[in-house]
Amino acid sequence: MNRRFGPTAREPAAPLWWGSIGLRLLTMLFAVGAVLLYHDQYRRPRLAWLVLGVMVVWTVLTTLVYSREALRWRWWWFVVADVAVTCGLMLTSPWILNRTQLTGADPLITTVWVTGVPAAAGTRFGAGGGALAGVLVGAATAITRQQFNVDVARDSFLLIATGLLIGISASTARKSAAVLAEALRTEAATAERERLARSIHDSVLQVLARVRRRGAELGGEAAELAALAGEQEIALRALVTSEPTSTSTGWTDLRAALQLLSSSKVQVATPAGEVRLPAHTTAELVAVAREALSNVDKHAGDSAKAWVLLEDLGDEVVLTVRDDGPGIDEGRLAAAEAAGHLGVARSMRGRVADLGGTISLETAPGQGTEWEVRVPKPERRAR
Structure with missing residues (x-):
């Protein structure tokens, strides 16, 4: 059951709860009228009034429980007990009605x-729970009537359809509320990010840009500091221009996360739209890309450049990390793994294997290195 609205938040399906309360109150009045009309024909009128009194008490109790604002107070076990009590009260009919009433059309x-x-x-359990409750009440009706005729089948069908349709409506209301809440949170986070981006642009980024330009003009050690300032400027611009990567639903935008890897030596190319994946999958793929870029920085030389490419193919994502370095000699990775250097074996191949994907390497001396990672996209289902 969806509980993303907090223990005290208003239940999205609250109107349906109130509808079920109103339905029970109206049908209670009908039951009172039926007893008043038929009590002279009952085998045990006193038992009829006793059962009716229990129905009134149970109606009041369910009204108090179902009228609570928070979903957590509408206990699942109480709804199950509601089904049991209702079926139990119905099964007292053979001791109250006479034989003609029981097998005829009398209520x-x-x-x-x-x-x-x-x-x-x-309303509490969704379409499946509502339909199951309808089946149980319909079965109790057939047992009470001691037959299964057209009238019993009709009543059972209506009970099942009622539970099914209201369950679908309740699930839809909760899903819609969750989507709206996530959209509002994303909008608030985006607005705050834009505000911070304006502030950073007017202060930090301008200072870094000035340091980069002035250091390049002075040369020497100042030029090295200028290069570092330039890299930080690029990284900071990528940070403030990318969208938030985390959400309350556990899904993140891999595209935004990879854009943070951009620098003066690394170019990142991603799709125009979001690439939503589970947060764990996003974190693992970013770690694979960082490890590949770390190897470029360690082994490809200061002048080497790298490119990170992300493709969304619908049922899978393809992450490619390529560089223009000297490449990897044949047998070098195996020798490194044998020597205890497990960066590629564990950090890259191990992570991809855990995600159910594949990783391939294309390299040759003097032709650079290219890693291609393919990971299937899990189907995104609402809870």
Whole structure:
């Protein structure tokens, strides 16, 4: 059950809860009228009034529970008990009604009051729970009538349909509320990021740009400091221009996360739209890219450049890291692994294997290195 709205937040399906309460109150009045109309024909009128009193008490109790604002107070076990109590009260009908009433068209002691149960179960558990409650109440009706005719089948179908439709409506309401809440959080985070970006642009970025230009003019050690300032300027610009990568639903934007790797020596090319993946998958792929870029920095030389390419193919994502360095000699990776250097074996290949993907290497002396990672995209389902 979705609990992303907090323990005290308003339940998105609250109108359906109130609808089930109203339905139960109206059907309770109908049940009272039915007892008043048929009590002279009952085998045990006193038992009929006793059962009716229990129905009134249970209606008041369910109203108090189902009218609470937070979903956590509408206990799942109480809804299950609601189904059990309703079916139990219905099964007292053979001791109250005479044989003609029981097998004929006269209403059972609970009459249409039982329709409140599939409505409540559907609101609490969704379409499946509502339909199951309808099946149980329909089965109790058949047992009470001691037959399964067209009338019983019709009533059972209506009970199942009621629980099913209300359950679908409740699930849709909760999913819509979750999507809206996530959109509002993203909008707030984007607005705050834009505000920070304006502030950083007017202060830090301008200072870094001035240091880079002035250091390049002075040369020598100042030029080295200028190069470092330039790299930080690029990284900071990528940070403030990228969108937030994390969400409350555990899904993140891999495109935004990879853009933070951009520098004077690394160019990042990504799709125009978001590439949403589980947060763990995004973190692992970024770690693979960082390890590949770290190897470029260690082994390809100061003048080497690298390119990071992300492709979204629908059912999988392809991450490519390429550089124009001297390449990797044949057998070098195996020798490094045998010597205990597990950067490629564990940090790259191990991570990709855990994600259920594949990683391939294309390299040759003097022709650079290219890593290609393919990872399947899990289907994104709402909880």
